[in-house]
Amino acid sequence: MTMVDRTARQRGAMSYGFVSLYAVLTLAFGILPALYALYLAFTDAEGGFAGLANFSKVVGDFRFWPAVTHVALYLLIWLGALVVLVTVLAVIVHAIRVRWLSRTLRFVFYLPGALAGASSVMLWLFVLDPTASPVSGLLGLFGFESFVQVIVPGNLPVIFAIIAFWTGAGGWIVIMYGALNNISAEVIEAARVDGAGAVQIAWRIQIPMLRKWIAYMGIMSLAAGTQLFVEPQLLSQASNAIVPNDYSLNQLAYQYAFQQNDFNGAAAISLLLLVIALALSAVFVTRGGLFERD
Amino acid sequence: MARFRRASYVRSLLTITGSVGVLALALAGCGGGSDDSATTGSYGFPQATQDDKATITVWVDADRTKAADAFKKANPDVPIEVVTYDGSANGSNSFRTKMQLFDRAGSGWPDVVFSSQNNDAAWASQKSNGKQAFAAVLSDGLVAQDTLDQFTKGALNPCTVEGKVYCLRNDLAQVVLFYNKALLDKFGYQVPKTWQEYQALGEKVAQEHPGYIIGTVGDAFAPEIYFWSSKCQANDVTGPKAVTVNTGSPECQRVASMLDVLVKNGTTPNISVFTPEFVKKYSGMVLMAPGPAWYSGAIFNNPESLKVPAGQLGVAAPLAWAGEEAVTGNVGGGTWFVSSHSKNLKAAESFVRFATTADEYQVEVAPGYPAYAPAGAKWVKKQEESKYYATDLQAVVEAGTAIWSGWGSGIFSQEAIWAKTMTPGIASGKSLVSLLPEWQTAIKNQAQVDGYTVK
Numbered sequence: 219m220t221m222v223d224r225t226a227r228q229r230g231a232m233s234y235g236f237v238s239l240y241a242v243l244t245l246a247f248g249i250l251p252a253l254y255a256l257y258l259a260f261t262d263a264e265g266g267f268a269g270l271a272n273f274s275k276v277v278g279d280f281r282f283w284p285a286v287t288h289v290a291l292y293l294l295i296w297l298g299a300l301v302v303l304v305t306v307l308a309v310i311v312h313a314i315r316v317r318w319l320s321r322t323l324r325f326v327f328y329l330p331g332a333l334a335g336a337s338s339v340m341l342w343l344f345v346l347d348p349t350a351s352p353v354s355g356l357l358g359l360f361g362f363e364s365f366v367q368v369i370v371p372g373n374l375p376v377i378f379a380i381i382a383f384w385t386g387a388g389g390w391i392v393i394m395y396g397a398l399n400n401i402s403a404e405v406i407e408a409a410r411v412d413g414a415g416a417v418q419i420a421w422r423i424q425i426p427m428l429r430k431w432i433a434y435m436g437i438m439s440l441a442a443g444t445q446l447f448v449e450p451q452l453l454s455q456a457s458n459a460i461v462p463n464d465y466s467l468n469q470l471a472y473q474y475a476f477q478q479n480d481f482n483g484a485a486a487i488s489l490l491l492l493v494i495a496l497a498l499s500a501v502f503v504t505r506g507g508l509f510e511r512d
Numbered sequence: 513m514a515r516f517r518r519a520s521y522v523r524s525l526l527t528i529t530g531s532v533g534v535l536a537l538a539l540a541g542c543g544g545g546s547d548d549s550a551t552t553g554s555y556g557f558p559q560a561t562q563d564d565k566a567t568i569t570v571w572v573d574a575d576r577t578k579a580a581d582a583f584k585k586a587n588p589d590v591p592i593e594v595v596t597y598d599g600s601a602n603g604s605n606s607f608r609t610k611m612q613l614f615d616r617a618g619s620g621w622p623d624v625v626f627s628s629q630n631n632d633a634a635w636a637s638q639k640s641n642g643k644q645a646f647a648a649v650l651s652d653g654l655v656a657q658d659t660l661d662q663f664t665k666g667a668l669n670p671c672t673v674e675g676k677v678y679c680l681r682n683d684l685a686q687v688v689l690f691y692n693k694a695l696l697d698k699f700g701y702q703v704p705k706t707w708q709e710y711q712a713l714g715e716k717v718a719q720e721h722p723g724y725i726i727g728t729v730g731d732a733f734a735p736e737i738y739f740w741s742s743k744c745q746a747n748d749v750t751g752p753k754a755v756t757v758n759t760g761s762p763e764c765q766r767v768a769s770m771l772d773v774l775v776k777n778g779t780t781p782n783i784s785v786f787t788p789e790f791v792k793k794y795s796g797m798v799l800m801a802p803g804p805a806w807y808s809g810a811i812f813n814n815p816e817s818l819k820v821p822a823g824q825l826g827v828a829a830p831l832a833w834a835g836e837e838a839v840t841g842n843v844g845g846g847t848w849f850v851s852s853h854s855k856n857l858k859a860a861e862s863f864v865r866f867a868t869t870a871d872e873y874q875v876e877v878a879p880g881y882p883a884y885a886p887a888g889a890k891w892v893k894k895q896e897e898s899k900y901y902a903t904d905l906q907a908v909v910e911a912g913t914a915i916w917s918g919w920g921s922g923i924f925s926q927e928a929i930w931a932k933t934m935t936p937g938i939a940s941g942k943s944l945v946s947l948l949p950e951w952q953t954a955i956k957n958q959a960q961v962d963g964y965t966v967k
Contacts, residue, residue, distance in 0.1 A: 263641045280957040349789040364789060366730065366782060366939040455604070458732050458784060459931035476609040478962065479640055 252492075258485035272486035276474070281464045282487075288375065289466050293443045296379035300439055301432055304387050308394030308428075309420045324395060327388035338385045339452045346377065369453065369461055378449045386442075390435050397431045398424060433506020437499045444495045447472070467491050556652035556676075557852045558644055566856040567591040568623040570863060571607075573599025575879070576626045576682075576846070582873040583866050590859050599628035599846070608635055615643040623854040624863050626682065628846045630670040631921040636849060637673040638752060648852040651677035654861050659869065665913045667883040670921040671847060673752055680868040682846035683806070683880030684888070686830075686911040687737050690807055691800035693826040693902040695724070699799075703826070706834045707742070710802075711770045717799060718777035724799045728790070729771060729938065730783040732927035733843040737802050740841030740919045741830060742767035746955060749920025755959050756967040759952040766833070768944040775938060782938045785811055795819065802831065804843035805881045805908050813900055826903040830911050839916035845883065881908060888912065924958045 262268040276282055307327070314320040330338065347365040348354045362368045369377070401424060409419050425432075450465040451472075464470045467487055475484035503509060553559030570592055572580055580594045600607035607627045614620040636647035650671075651660060660668065660677060664684060671679040691703055699721060704710040714726050729738070739746055744764035748756040758764075774780035783790050785807075795818050801807065808827070812820040832838035848864040850857065867873055874887035875894060882888045892905045933954040937947045956966045 279961065281961070347789070349787070349792055364783060364939070365787065366784075366935060370936045370940055457931075458786075459925075459928045460935045462932040463928065476612065477605055479608075479612045479615075 255485040255488050258482050259489045262482060263480070268482065272482045273490070276470075276483050276486050276490070279470070281470055281473075282467075285464060285467045285470045289444060289446055291375040292378050292382075292446060292466075293440065295375055296382050296443055297436060297439060299379060299383050300387060300390065301436060303383070304390045304394060304435065305425060305428065305432060307387075308391050308398060309424055311391065312395055312398040312424075313416055313420075324392055327391045329388065330384050331386060331388045333385065335385065335448050336452060339381060339449050342377075342381050342384075343453070343456050365457070366460060369457055374450070374453075374461065374465070377453075378446065381449055382443070386439070393435070394428065394431060397428055401427050429506055430508055433502045433508045436502040436506065437508070440498055440502065441495055444491055444498075555654040555857070556649045559857065560853055560855045562857060563855050564858060565591065566859075567593055568854065568856050568859045568863060569593045569595060570624040570626075571595050571597050571622045572626045573597065573601065573628055575599075576867070578877050579626075579867040579873045582870070582877060583863055586866065586870065586872055587862065590862065592859070592863070595622065599626060600632070601628045607632055611636070611646045612640065615640060615646070621646065621851045621853045623851050623856065623860040625849045625851070626846055626867075627679075627849065628844065630681070630842075630845050630847055631923065631925070632847060632849065633671045633673055633678040634749075634752070634921055634923040637676070637678045644852060646849070646851060646853075647678040648850040648854065648857065648860075649676050649678060650680065650850065650861075650864075654850065654857060655680070655865060659865060662869075662885050663883055664885045664888060666915050666917060667845075667885075667912070669915075669917060670845075679847040679849045680864050681883035682848060682868055683878065684883045684912050684915075685804040685806055685843045685845035685880070686908070686915055687741055687802055687804050687841040687843065688830055688907050688911045689800060689802050689828040690812060691826045691828060692798060692820065692824050694824040695799050696826075701799075703800075703828045704831060705829075707767070707770060707831045708834045710831055711773060714774045714779040715777060718779050721799075722778065724797050725779050725781060725794055725801070726799050727774065727780045727801045727803075728783055728785055729775060729780055730787075730790075730935065731785060732931040732935070733804075734934075735926055735930050736841045736843045736919070737804070738767050738771060738841070739764060740916060741802075741839055742833065743839060743916055743918060745918065746951070747919045747922065747926050749922045750967075753963055754965045754967070755920065755922055755955075757952055757955045757959070759948045759955070764948060765945065768948055772943045772945055775944070782935065785817075791817055805911075806844075806879070808901075809879045822900045823902055825901055827901060827905055827907045828903070829907040830914060838914060840911050840914050841919065842915045845880070881912065922959065922964065923962045924955075924964070926955070929954050929958055 259272055260268055260270075262271070311320055311323050311327075314323070333341070344350045345353060346357075346368050348357045348362055348368065349365070351357055357368065405423060406419060409423050414422065445468050446466040447468040450461055450469060451463065453461040454463045454465065454469075464473050468491070471484040471487040471491070474480045474487060568591070570580055572594060574596055576599070577594060577596060580592070583590075584592060597610075598604050598606055607625060607629075611621065611625075633647060637645055639645050648654060651657070655677075663681060667681045667684055668677050668679075671677050671681060689703070696703065699717075701713060701716070702709075704713050710726065717724050717726060727737075728734075735744075735746060742763050744767060745756060745758045745761050746764065748758075750756055771780060775782060781794075783793070785803075798812075798818060798820075803811075808825065811817045812825050830838045830840035848867055850860045850864055854860045868882070869884045869887060871887060871890060874882040874884060875890045878891070882891050888909065892909055895901070896905055929951070933950055934944070934947055937950065938944065959966050
């Protein structure tokens with residue numbers, strides 16, 4: 219047995235060791251619950267086969283389509299803003315030659331993301347209440363004089379999108395910044411020699427080369443966004459239910475499980491959510507060329 | 513929650529099915545042991561084997577820990593473990609949520625539960641997915657009939673399902689008319705006796721003293737203050753799974769059009785009394801307000817709210833509609849449940865009986881008007897002796913027996929329905945009259961989701 223063989227084998231064992239921990243947790247908290255949900259979705263409360271009954275029940279629920287619309291609107295606004303603004307901001311920050319300024323900006327962008335999800339929503343509760351808000355003047359400009367006026371149903375998708383953008387965008391800007399650093403200086407240099415300005419470089423070189431990263435951001439954000447839960451749930455409690463507790467699909471699933479004691483219906487909604495998220499992600503994967511090799 | 517770090521596919525799967533995952537573990541851990549030792553006992557429900565020495569677990573909200581303390585002091589030899597939870601308040605529904613999980617696990621139920629809501633009997637009295645109903649029947653011998661009889665007339669209605677009592681009422685929350693006597697005298701107004709006089713006064717106030725208010729509609733319990741006492745048929749629960757809803761009736765229309773006038777002229781703002789906004793804008797500006805008995809402690813005589821000085825707050829009888837006898841609404845009032853799974857029913861019963869009837873708690877400590885009539889009388893006397901009020905409190909006592917019985921306690925929350933359909937509607941300038949059909953649809957939809965037949 220040569221030295222090389224032994225090291226390779228040791229490494230192999232080591233890697234299994236590392237992976238196993240993750241695999242066990244994935245199995246316990248990911249795969250098994252998902253399979254259990256699959257089982258629940260196709261059975262009734264007594265455990266008998268229910269066919270598609272649970273699905274037709276939840277789809278026929280008067281709260282289902284409003285929840286779908288809410289989540290879809292939110293995703294549209296948030297993903298749109300994320301893709302456009304994160305890319306633009308990352309390119310701008312990258313273009314700044316003053317080092318301390320670029321660094322400070324990245325830090326400032328990232329900062330809100332350091333707050334845990336729930337606490338950042340708490341913070342927004344104050345920002346959105348004209349009597350307590352530090353930007354009450356701004357809210358006043360839009361004609362909002364009370365908290366209830368701010369959180370009328372029509373405003374909610376925008377509010378949730380702003381909260382999500384504020385907490386999540388900074389992290390992505392930092393990642394995009396890293397991706398921009400990976401674009402070889404020679405390419406940029408060549409473009410510059412050919413007479414391309416900053417805007418042309420960004421549009422024709424940098425953004426096309428970021429395509430995979432943007433697709434990656436899209437998928438990750440989509441998976442998180444379809445699961446909208448904490449923001450409306452907290453806002454619902456803080457507003458004494460003016461923001462309904464069945465605003466999003468995930469909340470509706472929660473209502474099914476814990477308000478109506480109908481775990482089968484809840485599982486059906488979870489599966490629908492999974493299917494929709496997978497389908498939408500497939501679009502990102504194919505359009506973004508995520509699995510293509512360079 | 514929308515954050516990039518969290519999401520990988522597997523983990524997104526996890527979150528989607530997270531609740532189910534926890535459940536799976538709970539099931540694995542508990543082995544789904546069912547209570548095989550249960551036999552139908554002498555109190556009309558299947559009992560676990562009894563053990564007089566068994567520790568009873570009592571779930572209370574933060575305020576009610578004082579009831580547990582008083583009980584421990586009075587009964588030092590009863591083994592008791594107190595667990596504090598949110599009292600199922602503000603629509604958290606945690607009481608029901610937790611009991612359903614214990615049902616699935618087949619063990620773990622507490623022996624006594626306090627709920628700050630008064631519609632829990634609707635589900636706790638029913639079997640759920642084939643599992644034994646959580647609430648023990650109290651009226652078939654577990655609690656003495658003599659004790660039940662001494663609760664204020666109608667106080668146990670929210671606890672009563674098909675003629676059986678499933679909980680004891682902690683306090684009553686009858687709606688009365690609070691007014692600021694000092695302001696009223698200063699402006700030269702009379703205390704209104706009817707809703708018609710009340711509306712006329714509101715129009716006068718808007719003219720002569722703009723900025724002062726005579727009520728609010730911004731809270732989720734606005735329908736219980738105004739529509740309940742107008743005999744509006746919005747919540748006529750006719751059976752364990754049947755409700756009749758007709759918000760188009762004249763009784764609903766009249767109160768909606770009255771409120772439309774008062775909301776429009778600014779004397780009844782669409783603001784919750786529990787917001788800093790309310791305190792900031794209306795401290796010293798509340799001329800009167802129809803509201804539940806607990807308004808006095810929660811809003812008027814609360815240093816963190818309106819802080820009305822002693823000697824100013826008057827309490828008048830509930831308003832009547834001209835030509836009709838006055839009836840009133842009710843906003844909450846907590847309830848105490850005994851678990852049908854308890855291994856020490858004797859101790860559990862003595863606890864709920866103590867918490868609802870004993871002077872040591874209900875008269876000496878409790879902030880709300882006791883539902884148990886003898887304690888209620890003593891409580892009123894004590895409050896009157898405090899010299900805070902500008903009037904006597906007979907109106908509170910009388911209103912306690914005048915709660916209209918046509919407004920039921922279903923599983924679905926009328927408050928949640930109002931909050932999500934009516935409050936935003938009013939905020940965007942729609943009239944209540946025009947919102948009534950929408951309200952009706954929302955109530956019907958929600959009731960049907962909870963398995964009710966809606967007429």
